[in-house]
Every structure is written in C-alpha cells, then in structure tokens.
Amino acid sequence: MSEFRKRRIQSFLEKHQDRARLLISCPDQPGIVAAVTNFLYERGANIVESNQYSTDPEGGTFFLRIEFDCPHIRVRKEEIENEFSPIAERFSMDWRLSLHTHLKxxxxxxxxxxxxxxxxxxxxxxxxxxxxxxxxxxxxxxxxxxxxxxxxxxxxxxxxxxxxxxxxxxxxxxxxxxxxxxxxxxxxxxxxxxxxxxxxxxxxxxxxxxxxxxxxxxxxxxxxxxxxxxxxxxxxxxxxxxxxxxxxxxxxxxxxxxxxxxxxxxxxxxxxxxxxxxxxxxxxxxxxxxxxxxxxxxxx
Structure with a gap:
C-alpha cells in the first residue's frame, strides 16, 4: 500500500470513527421514520444523511437508508442492534446496521x-x-x-x-x-x-x-x-x-x-x-x- 493511500485511509477512519449506516426495507405503513429517528435520537445519534423511497404508500414496500454519527458506535454496535430488534420486528423489517469504517x-x-x-x-x-x-x-x-x-x-x-x-x-x-x-x-x-x-x-x-x-x-x-x-x-x-x-x-x-x-x-x-x-x-x-x-x- 502506498504512503498516500495509507494517509488517505487513516484520515477516513479517524474522521468517521463514530459513523454508521442503517438500511431498512419493510411493508410501507405510518410511523416507520418516526420510530427509527426517535430510536437514534434517544441513543445520542445525529443523522447526517437520510434517503427513503416507497413503491406505493398504500401497501407497497418502504426503503430507508440513514447515515448517523453516534458516540462509541464501534463498541456499542451489538448493543444498539439488540435494542433495535423490537422495532424491526414490529414493522417486519429486513435491516442491517454497518459501521462506516468497516472496509469490505x-x-x-x-x-x-x-x-x-x-x-x-x-x-x-x-x-x-x-x-x-x-x-x-x-x-x-x-x-x-x-x-x-x-x-x-x-x-x-x-x-x-x-x-x-x-x-x-x-x-x-x-x-x-x-x-x-x-x-x-x-x-x-x-x-x-x-x-x-x-x-x-x-x-x-x-x-x-x-x-x-x-x-x-x-x-x-x-x-x-x-x-x-x-x-x-x-x-x-x-x-x-x-x-x-x-x-x-x-x-x-x-x-x-x-x-x-x-x-x-x-x-x-x-x-x-x-x-x-x-x-x-x-x-x-x-x-x-x-x-x-x-x-x-x-x-x-
């Protein structure tokens, strides 16, 4: 790995050490965004990017991608996933939480x-x-x-x-x-x-x-x-x-x-x-x- 790449990656990891991504798909219904954003707010998270789409508000599929900063997310990830599970079950969500700093x-x-x-x-x-x-x-x-x-x-x-x-x-x-x-x-x-x-x-x-x-x-x-x-x-x-x-x-x-x-x-x-x-x-x-x-x- 070149020195330039090392510096670029190190800077990226340091800048985004508290950032995560939440991807959701589920049957469209009222209250999804409110439940998710309130959950993140209660855990001290700050949303930096949010995108959503519905194939049809009446009986369609809802998609949501949120990037957020949350203090110490790398050590809290499993805890937050466990706490989010009841919301996911309530809305029949297919979802995943990933760390911004995880290089695939x-x-x-x-x-x-x-x-x-x-x-x-x-x-x-x-x-x-x-x-x-x-x-x-x-x-x-x-x-x-x-x-x-x-x-x-x-x-x-x-x-x-x-x-x-x-x-x-x-x-x-x-x-x-x-x-x-x-x-x-x-x-x-x-x-x-x-x-x-x-x-x-x-x-x-x-x-x-x-x-x-x-x-x-x-x-x-x-x-x-x-x-x-x-x-x-x-x-x-x-x-x-x-x-x-x-x-x-x-x-x-x-x-x-x-x-x-x-x-x-x-x-x-x-x-x-x-x-x-x-x-x-x-x-x-x-x-x-x-x-x-x-x-x-x-x-x-």
Missing amino acids: KMAVFVSKEEHCLLELLWEWQAGELLADFALVISNHEHMRETVESFGIPYYYIPVTKETKQEAEQQQIALLKQYDIDVIVLARYMQILSPSFVAQFPSKIINIHHSFLPAFIGARPYEQAYRRGVKLIGATSHYVTDDLDEGPIIEQDVERVDHKHHVEDLKRIGRIIEKTVLVRALKWHLQDRVIIHGNKTIVFK
Missing part, C-alpha cells in the same frame, strides 16, 4: 482483458475505492506482475470444461480463507455455476459489456455492429443463476454511428465498462444498494 474485503476475478482490473487498482491506490483489496483470482497468468506490484496476492486457477468444478472449489476455499465480503467479476469470462453463486448471494458484482437486456451472452459488440445500433453501453449487475439477468445496479451508454466498426465499439465500450463497474462497486461498498426482487434501489 474484496476479491476480483479477471481473465485476459485488463481495463476493468486496472481501473479498480488505480482507484484503490488513490484511496478512492474504500475497500480491503484482498486478492485477485484469474484463469490466466498475464496480470500477475501488475497485481503483485500493488502488494495484492494473485492466484492463477486455470479453468477447463473438465476441471471447472475443481477450480471453483479452489476459488471458494480462497474466498472463505480471506473472509471475502464482495466479489467483482472484472471481465472474468467464465460462467459461474449455480452452486458457486449460492455460496455468495448478493455479493457478486459483474460488468457486462452490453446495455442489458440487449445482446446477452458472447460477442455482444459483434451483435451490436450487425444490428447497426446507435447507442452502445455497459451494465453492472448482481450475479444470479440466470445469465446476465441479475438485479441491475448501474448502466451507461455512448452514442455511435455508421462510421464506427467493431473495434471502435470495443474501444468505446471499454471506457464505459470500467466507469460503470467502479460506480456500481462504490455504491455497494457504501451500502447504498438495496435489492428488491430482481431490481435494486440505489440511494446515490
């Missing part, structure tokens, strides 16, 4: 294309990606030197049709060894098995080089070129058993025209891909995403 442990999977991984490394090195970059797993060797130059462990696990199950077992063992919180597929060109995905529900983020649901599967830029599209884009989403159909976190597009060939589309697409992936990952790391069915609520 992140694993990145990559194949041959390097642009998304490099963007993640640069953002992390600059202190802009607030995560514990724990390891990189690849089915190719060529990024080892680059990754290890950042002081990050690199694991080469080749994958073939015959060895896929064994390879995934090795990957799972590593992820559990490092106690990983989030897995980022930075153009990892292998389809994860349902058994792998089941081990990490809502913890795997993918970047798809297409503006989903268009051009699902392999060679999307070739598909787009043949179709004569005027917009190309990228989609970052959570991975589920349905290929490229998990809850979407972020998307973006760029205009193209008849003068752009397949290689032009790929070049433009790479810029969109890395931008969209980093944006989605940051929102996940900051607990700004709540999954609702096959959709997401993103409090930016």
